[in-house]
Structures are given as C-alpha cells and as structure tokens.
Amino acid sequence: MNFTYFLFFICIVVCTLIITYWAARRSKTTFQFYTAAGKLTGVQNGMAIAGDYISAASFLGIIGAIAINGYDGFLYSIGFLVSYLVVLFFVAEPVHHLGKYSLGDVICARFPRNNIRLIMALGAFIISILYMIPQLVASGLLIRLLLNIDYSTSVMVIGSLMTVYVVFGGMIATSWVQIVKTVLLMSGTFLLSLIVFSRFQWNIPALITSVKQGTPLGDQFFLPGHLLNNPFEMFSLYLALILGTAGLPHILIRFFTVKNATEVRKSVLTASWIIGVFYIMTLVLGLGTVALIGFDQLMMTDSTGNLAAPLLAKELGGDFLLAFISAIAFTTVVAVVAGLVISATTAFSHDIYHHILKKKQTTEKEQLRAAQWTAFGIGLISTLFALGLKNINVTFLVSLTFIVAASSNLPVLLLTIYWKRFNEWGAIIGMTSGLLASLLLLVFGPHIMNPEGGWIAKDPVFMLYNPGIIAIPVGFIGAILGSLLTKPSEESIQAFERFYLKAHTGATTRRENL
Secondary structure, three states: OHHHHHHHHHHHHHHHHHHHHHEEEEEEEHHHHHHHHHOOOHHHHHHHHHHOOHHHHHHHHHHHHHHHHHHHHHHHHHHHHHHHHHHHHHHHHHHHHHOOOOHHHHHOOOOOOHHHHHHHHHHHHHHHHHHHHHHHHHHHHHHHHHOOOOOHHHHHHHHHHHHHHHHHHHHHHHHHHHHHHHHHHHHHHHHHHHHHHHOOOHHHHHHHHHHHHHOOHHHHOOOOOOOOHHHHHHHHHHHHHHHHHOOOOOHHHHHOOOHHHHEEEEEHHHHHHHHHHHHHHHHHHHHHHHHOOOOHHHHHHOOOOOHHHHHHHHHHHHHHHHHHHHHHHHHHHHHHHHHHHHHHHHHHHHHHHHHHHHHOOHHHHHHHHHHHHHHHHHHHHHHHHHHHHHOOOHHHHHHHHHHHHHHHHHHHHHHHHHOOOOOHHHHHHHHHHHHHHHHHHHHOOOEOOOOOOOEOOOOOOOOOOOHHHHHHHHHHHHHHHHHOOOOOOOHHHHHHHHHHHHHHHHHOOHHHHO
C-alpha cells in the first residue's frame, strides 16, 4: 500500500466525518434533515448541485472518453451541460414553490392522491438505486487499484461512509460534503490543466500537434463518428442526457434547500457555470492524456479509459499529485452517493411511511427516526447490490438512469405544471408507461441480451444501446392519452388557475400575490 495515497484518503474521511458531526447537531427536525431547513444560499446550493451532479463517471469517464474517442467523447459534456437549461427554464422554480420535501409533494400539490404519491416515490427510489450501483462499483475498483484493498472491503467503506453522512447529518451534512467535493474537484482539475499547458509552454497549437501524434486517429481525432457512428443512436443518447437531468430526484429536491425563487435561480446559474468550466477542463485533460501518455499506453493500462486522469496526474506530478487526484475521485463518489441516498430516503420515509402507511399521523421524532432507519436500509441494499455485481459491467446504468428519469418523471412534472387538461389518470399512466418502457427496453436491449458477454447470451430484441428516443415519447404519449381518454373532475379544472399561480409565483391566491 502506498502511504501517500493512504494519507490523502484518511484526510478526506476525517474531514467529511467532522462535517457530519457538525451537521448532526443541527439535524434535529425533519425540515432540517430533508432540506437543511432551507438555509443554504443560492451559491452554496449551486456548488452542492454541481457536487451532486458531477459523478465519478464524469470525472474519470469523460476524460478517458475524450482521450480515446476525441470529439465524440466531449459531446457527452455538452449534453450534460445543456440539460441545465431545461431545469432552469421549466422546472426549478415551480418545484421549489410546490414541493416541501419530495417530488411526490410537487405532483400531489395538484393531485392529492396516495396512489400518485406512491408511484412517484417508487420511481424516485428506482432511479436512485440504479444511479447508486455503478458509483459504488466504480469506487470499489478505484480504491482496490490505488490502495490494493480488497474490492469488497472498498465497497463496504464507501457504503458505510455514505450511510453515516445521511443517517446522522441528513441534508446538511450531504450538502457540505458536496460543497467540499466541488472545491476540491475544481481546484484539482484546474491545477492539472495549468500543468498540461505549461508542459507545452502555453502553446495550444503544440498541444494539438502532440495529440495528433499520440492517437491512431490522427487528424480524425477532432472529427465526429468514432464513438457513435449511428446518428439515430447518437440522437437518442443526447435526448436522454438533455432531458434526463430535469427528472432526476436527487437534483430536484435540492431546490427545497433555499428560501426563495431568487436563490433557486442563483443555484441553477452557479451550478451551470461550475459544470461548464469543469467540462472545459476535462477537454484539456483529455487532450493532455493523449499528448503526454499516448493512446497505446492508456489502452495497455486500462482499455476503458477510466484511469486517464490518475495516469495523467502521475505523469505530471508523481505519486503526490496522483494521490491528490485519487482522493478527489474518492470524494466525488462519496458526495454523489450521499445525495442519492437522501433522495431515496425522502421518497420512502416521507412519501410512503409518513403519508401512506401512517396517514400523516406521526410525530416529528417518529418521522426523523423513520428517515434515519430508511437511510440505513437503503445504504445496506445498495452496498449489497454493488458487492454482488463486482464482475459485471454496470456503467450503462448511468445512461439508463437519465432515460428512466426523462421518460417517467419529466413528462408528469411538465404536464402537471403547464397543462390545464392534465389529470390524475394521465399522471399515473404517464409515470408507469415511461418507467416500464425504459426498463423493458433495457432488459431486452443489447446491454443485457448479448451473445458476446451479455447477462443473457441471446440476440437482443431491441438493438438500441440508448433507447431514450423510444422510451421518452412513450412516457409523454402515455400521459397525454391518459388525460384525453379520461374525464377530469370539474374541481381539478377550476383549481388549476390557483395551482398555476402558486407554481410560478409561490402565492396561493391573487390577493396574497399582491
């Protein structure tokens, strides 16, 4: 075991546990546990959103994708960034005005039915677990590689830490771990980018020339078609990336942690700037990897490209810089999975336990205890999944998560907020059809059904690796047809104006708005 690597990891663990201890003393109510009592500023929340959103797949995977596939690898970054425009213009403020703790609160502000709340909670739970598994698997592989610790032990460490953060610190601890992660991540990538430029005497043409020499693609490195040469597949992928963020529960519940719409806008703008700058730096690091490490050396070390950033760090600064970058990758995983745990916890303990099972007849202390036990259970479940899937490639679950979110949550959110004719049956049918379509397309697609190394050694029924172009319209069509083929109640139509006013202003009546 390299002592430098170990020292950095211990420093990260100790710092985050100190944050959790501080937060635990302030998480005495459900309002504090679920939303940090709405006391984060827009800038703080924007940094936390960026920390929640930039996963290990982004930090490690995109740099490798750029190094291996050139132009196509960077297009992932564009999709992730543009998605925040959808969040900013269509859902951020209405979610803040309508919800209290969960997405179920948002939809039930218009359709106060337990069956709708249950479906929304199950969707949030599924999305969170699907997103959490690849993060934990990646963390186990990373720590095993760097510290020579057994994979199972590595996953148990990450799983235990994320559970501690949420059980004891709630949203306050989760938010500040994400903020610290953002500061470390941006500092580390900025430092690496500067060192890359300095290696080429700040001469960008010299860097580009070295890139062309370091890749077998040559001049074609900067042209599209190396990763996804099927335009239909490419459009499907980017459709899911752009629309999926607006349906991710762990991102949307962050808009409950600020006090007003102004801070919501600041949150999204701050997150967008941080994410945009980060992805520009990943481009520099991807180019630097090809120029300084070389395609052949990268592929010999790790054919997936996920170790591009650590390899580049070691080339530029030896073991010390490698340890620093690896610690950042570790913090990245911890911050993201903590956000996912609290999202799943909120969906289960608030929506299912408090509203459905207990019919809102619980004390504040009982709700808080239920939330803590739920967080513990979710952490245990996701850790067991990660332990059982260590020999299976689960990276596709990241893109699948965006497809599920875009085809189930997003149609219901948008139509609930903006369409007067939308009704309860539309919400139920839209949510279930989008969720089932995305999951079925996964099961019968080439990720699962594949004669060469698939989970099921048979030819796939659906040939698309990224079925968002099918699943997303299914969700929207199901929601629209469900509303058109059923008659809305007069009460819901009459209440829409009041609901619409609250969604966009926060006021419950015109008199209050004035």
